[in-house]
Amino acid sequence: MSADATAAPLTEQQHEDLRSLLGAWALGACPRREAAALERHLRLCPDCAEEGTRLRDAAGWLSADEPLDPSGALRQQVLDWCLARRPAELPVPTWGAPYAAETAKLDALLRDxxxxxxxxxxxxxxxxxxxxxxxxxxxxxxxxxxxxxxxxxxxxxxxxxxxxxxxxxxx
Incomplete structure (x- = not known):
């Protein structure tokens, strides 16, 4: 009998925690340890395995040549549009724009x-x-x-x- 078959049943919270990783896993963006835990779970949970398969199939439709992050030009267009509707209370001077852009990238990274x-x-x-x-x-x-x-x-x-x-x- 495999170790997976003798594993203790998961709590609902543990199940939901693993299920929440399916999207990142399907894109190959799940940390190694979490991916391994999820893959063990997929062998025992047909519902999650089915959803994982559907997500992996959908992820296959994404072109590997196209980045998931929007281009810098798109980001700038969105910011320009937003600032045109409501100007910033403290506008970023031109010389500070590269610093502000890198800070925004760092902020996004840290959130994840x-x-x-x-x-x-x-x-x-x-x-x-x-x-x-x-x-x-x-x-x-x-x-x-x-x-x-x-x-x-x-x-x-x-x-x-x-x-x-x-x-x-x-x-």
Whole structure:
């Protein structure tokens, strides 16, 4: 008898959690560990297996040559249309547009990170070498750099210094 056949039954919440991964799985965008758990579940759950097959078939209709993300031109058209209807309270100066675009990409990426991905370590090129960091460490670095940039522009530091380490006791 296989290990799958002797697995403990799932709770409704566990079942729904696995079912919610079907779309990402069908597109091949599911993290490895979650994909493995879902594939074990698909062997035992005919309803999810059927939906998974339908989604995989539908995903096959998407052209691999076409990116799922909208083009930068489309993004700009949407922003221009929105700003024409209601101007920004604080418009982004022309020189800040590339920074704003990269910030928007980072914001979208961070919204999609799951708990496991926050713990993954990546190697980043850094001053002629590489540095191994987790996403929170990268964000801390970016916030510090933003602080320097803000101060150089005469703006307040976006992340003001909090209480530092306690001073050593006088001996």
């Amino acid at each position: 990170l799951g708990p496991e991905e926050w713990q993954e370590i990546v190697e980043l090129p850094w001053h002629g070498g590489t540095d191994r960091l987790r996403p929170a460490e990268v964000l801390s670095h970016l916030a510090a750099v933003d602080g320097y940039l803000a101060l150089s522009l005469g703006l307040p530091d976006p992340v003001p210094a909090g209480p530092g380490p306690a001073a050593p006791a006088a001996g």
